[in-house]
Amino acid sequence: MSVDMDIVNLTALEVGALIKQRKLSAVEAVDEYIKQIRRNEPVYNCYISLDEEYVRRKALQVQEKLKGDLYTSCLAGVPIAVKDNICVDGLRTTAGSKMLENYISPYSANVIELLEAAGCIIIGKTNMDEFGMGNTTESSYYGVTKNPYDVSCVAGGSSGGSAAAVALSECACALGSDTGGSVRLPSAYCGVVGIKPTYGSVSRYGLIAYASSLEQIAPIAKDVSDCVAMLDTMAVYDKRDATMLKHKSGNYKAALVQDVKGLRIGVPVEYFGDGLDNDVREHIMEALRIFEAKGAIVEEFSLKYTKYALPAYYTIAASEASSNLARYDGVKYGYRAEHYSGLHDMYKKTRSEGFGDEVKRRIMLGSFSLSSGYYDEYYLKALKVKDEIKTEFNKCFERYDIVISPVAANTAPYIDEYTGNPIKGYETDFYTVTANLIGIPAISIPCGRSTSGMPIGMQLMGRHFDEATLFRTAYTYEQAVK
Amino acid sequence: MRITDEIMETVCILAKLELSDEQLKKAKKDMEQLVAFVEVLDEVDIGEPEQTGMETDFILREDEIINSDSRNELLNNAPLVKDGMYIVPKTI
Numbered sequence: 001m002s003v004d005m006d007i008v009n010l011t012a013l014e015v016g017a018l019i020k021q022r023k024l025s026a027v028e029a030v031d032e033y034i035k036q037i038r039r040n041e042p043v044y045n046c047y048i049s050l051d052e053e054y055v056r057r058k059a060l061q062v063q064e065k066l067k068g069d070l071y072t073s074c075l076a077g078v079p080i081a082v083k084d085n086i087c088v089d090g091l092r093t094t095a096g097s098k099m100l101e102n103y104i105s106p107y108s109a110n111v112i113e114l115l116e117a118a119g120c121i122i123i124g125k126t127n128m129d130e131f132g133m134g135n136t137t138e139s140s141y142y143g144v145t146k147n148p149y150d151v152s153c154v155a156g157g158s159s160g161g162s163a164a165a166v167a168l169s170e171c172a173c174a175l176g177s178d179t180g181g182s183v184r185l186p187s188a189y190c191g192v193v194g195i196k197p198t199y200g201s202v203s204r205y206g207l208i209a210y211a212s213s214l215e216q217i218a219p220i221a222k223d224v225s226d227c228v229a230m231l232d233t234m235a236v237y238d239k240r241d242a243t244m245l246k247h248k249s250g251n252y253k254a255a256l257v258q259d260v261k262g263l264r265i266g267v268p269v270e271y272f273g274d275g276l277d278n279d280v281r282e283h284i285m286e287a288l289r290i291f292e293a294k295g296a297i298v299e300e301f302s303l304k305y306t307k308y309a310l311p312a313y314y315t316i317a318a319s320e321a322s323s324n325l326a327r328y329d330g331v332k333y334g335y336r337a338e339h340y341s342g343l344h345d346m347y348k349k350t351r352s353e354g355f356g357d358e359v360k361r362r363i364m365l366g367s368f369s370l371s372s373g374y375y376d377e378y379y380l381k382a383l384k385v386k387d388e389i390k391t392e393f394n395k396c397f398e399r400y401d402i403v404i405s406p407v408a409a410n411t412a413p414y415i416d417e418y419t420g421n422p423i424k425g426y427e428t429d430f431y432t433v434t435a436n437l438i439g440i441p442a443i444s445i446p447c448g449r450s451t452s453g454m455p456i457g458m459q460l461m462g463r464h465f466d467e468a469t470l471f472r473t474a475y476t477y478e479q480a481v482k
Numbered sequence: 483m484r485i486t487d488e489i490m491e492t493v494c495i496l497a498k499l500e501l502s503d504e505q506l507k508k509a510k511k512d513m514e515q516l517v518a519f520v521e522v523l524d525e526v527d528i529g530e531p532e533q534t535g536m537e538t539d540f541i542l543r544e545d546e547i548i549n550s551d552s553r554n555e556l557l558n559n560a561p562l563v564k565d566g567m568y569i570v571p572k573t574i
Contacts, residue, residue: 106555239543246541311520322497329498331568336561343571348500360499364509365516367496368489378520384528422512423519 007032012078012172012226019066019077026063026077026121029172030055033079033123037170043151046165048084048142049092050124055079058121065119074229076119081171083162084125085132085208086217088112095208096128096140096158099328099335099354109206110238111175111217118233123171127161130356131325132179132210134158135428136418137186139358144415148190149454153412156186162220163190173226177207179215180313181407181432184444187220188407188457191446193227193474194220198465199439200245202231203238211320212243214313214436224445224475228252231467247465255471258479261295263469266400270306271431277410279450284406284458287447290480291473303396305389306434312389313433314426315369315382321359322366328354361422390438401469403461405431407444411454431459441467445474447481483521485514 007015007029018024034052041047062077071077082088085095087105089112094100112122129139137145137160145160147153148167155164159176163186166174176183178196187194196218207217219230232253237246267288272281288298330336330350337349355363369378396403408428418425435442441464444457462470490510494501501509553566562569 103559106552106559239541242541244541305526308523308526311523314516315520315523326498330561331570332556333559334561340571343573344498345500346571347498351498352500355499360497360501361509361512361516363497363499364493364513365520367493368513368517369520371492371496378517378523381523381526381528382520385523385526388526388528423515426519 008036008169010172011222012080013074013229015172016074016076016078020074026066027056027059029077030059030079030121030123033169033171036168037124040168040170044146044148044155044164044168045143046126046145046161046168046170047081047124048094048096048127048161051091054091055121055123062119062121071119073118073233075115075233077121078119078172079121079123080115081124081126081162081165081174082112082122083128083159083174083176085128085177085210086112086175087206087208088122088125091122091125093125093208094142095132096130096142097355097359098141100333101141101335103333107206109217110203110240111234112206114233114236115230126159126165126174129158129160129182130359131208131321132158132177132182132215133321133358133362135181135185135425136413136415137161138415138419139356141356146415147412147454150412152414153454154189154415156189156412158182158186159194159220160186163187163192163194166190166192166220166222173219173221173230176218176220177215178218178436179211180317180436181429183218183220184407184432184442184457184459185428187444188446189412189455191449191455192220192222193224193443193445194218195227195231195443195467195470196435196441197231197235197467198247198441199436200243201235201247201465203236203241203244205238205240209324211317212324213320214317224471224478225256227443228256228471252467252471255468256475257472258476260291260473260476263291263296263402263473264400265291265296265298266396266403267298267300268303268306268403268405269300270303271405275409276406277450280406280408280410280456283448283456284404287458287477288404290477294476294480299400301396301399303392305385305392308385309389309434309437310426310430312382312385313429313437314365315378316386316437318362318366319369319379320366322363322370325355325359325363330354358422386437389434393434393438393440397463401462401466402473405459405461407431407457407459411450411452411456435461440464441470443470443474445478447477483517485510485517
């Protein structure tokens with residue numbers, strides 16, 4: 001079989017179709033992506049680990065099974081990139097940190113088991129902000145990932161490597177994780193599609209924990225259909241994750257129809273105030289005009305608790321992080337300091353040397369919020385505000401099917417733009433953290449480019465377990481602007 | 483609120499972190515900014531928030547061993563190992 005087509009620029013489903021039709025083999029597919037990676041990586045730095053021998057070995061195994069028609073999935077043979085906080089058996093899993101620089105995972109995450117059973121091939125582990133803490137990938141111990149559209153800008157984070165790898169066709173599609181926008185934001189900055197599923201719909205077994213009540217593993221892909229195919233494969237009940245809900249799994253494929261007639265779209269005024277870039281505003285307004293022309297009902301309304309989502313998020317996330325990262329003590333795995341005197345000194349030196357500044361900042365904030373004398377005033381208060389936000393959204397979803405917003409106030413910032421000013425960096429998450437706080441699904445889809453050519457993303461949020469309406473709405477828009 | 487040296491000392495003990503004087507000075511400044519950032523939550527008048535948990539069955543599983551013996555694989559990641567045990571500084 002000769003490879004005379006530009007494979008890497010196809011969508012994941014298109015690659016899967018060629019493989020199913022035997023016009024392309026799994027080995028040929030990975031070879032093309034490896035060539036693409038070698039072309040781009042010296043500039044963009046999307047990957048932390050890439051083991052070509054491992055990938056080719058896996059591709060040969062998949063190819064044998066393809067010959068025997070043993071796969072039914074439309075993603076069989078498709079190379080996917082995996083964010084480096086998702087465990088893959090036998091592969092280095094670093095979480096973007098020095099702390100886990102040499103950690104070889106002894107098991108695979110549930111989503112990896114599902115995707116490999118469907119015939120996907122893990123092509124490599126992608127760059128990320130350290131332990132998921134950040135929104136630019138600048139806090140990675142392994143260097144920043146550059147934006148595919150402008151190398152002086154960031155790819156976003158914390159799943160920057162995954163989003164950039166999809167945009168650069170260094171993989172057919174990718175996995176990220178989203179704790180406060182970490183899939184949606186880099187997807188917007190890189191001009192690709194990313195969806196954070198409903199909390200409890202995708203197993204977190206095998207996801208290196210940052211903030212357990214907020215995060216979900218999430219797909220990133222070139223279009224809505226690819227995201228649907230990935231989520232249909234990943235959103236399967238797993239008893240090893242006690243926070244999973246036994247919902248009706250998947251079949252989101254049925255949502256890929258162009259129909260928004262009668263759909264009620266809410267536009268919160270708080271998300272479109274001063275501080276929003278005019279290019280971003282105009283592109284989302286244009287998207288709303290398209291929805292209206294197709295029969296949707298668009299209405300402005302107010303969400304009065306909007307401004308409290310970000311401080312509530314950072315208090316809760318930092319608190320959970322301080323607990324989740326307490327396990328890194330240099331005893332059973334990970335980095336251990338070279339020089340120490342006694343056990344507690346070993347703990348302190350290991351953690352102080354093994355973690356980067358952002359991680360230490362959040363652990364300290366979390367430790368403070370949970371400590372005696374401050375717990376009620378900070379952590380408990382944040383939980384109660386979260387409940388108020390959830391109540392407000394429950395009321396909003398009695399009237400609206402979808403809530404629309406920007407993903408970020410601007411397009412991708414310059415590298416080092418937030419250095420020395422962490423709060424300014426945190427404010428980027430203004431639009432995205434609410435979905436994590438209250439557990440609803442949210443998708444980021446490209447809605448055009450700024451005057452300087454940088455991608456703009458818009459966010460659609462929906463009711464719990466109503467990914468179908470998100471996909472239908474996103475697909476309708478995507479097809480309208482094709 | 484003001485972040486004092488005592489608060490920073492307690493936080494470092496809880497977080498099991500050791501900072502140099504210069505790092506501590508910067509961390510204290512960062513902490514003040516972060517705490518000020520989250521203190522806007524004081525504006526919210528919390529009455530009795532509605533119960534927002536979902537009605538769902540408490541999902542339990544059988545208490546059965548499903549893991550295989552992966553002792554050697556797990557020990558492979560340890561910084562220091564001897565006779566199948568993790569080695570740490572003497573504590574007694």
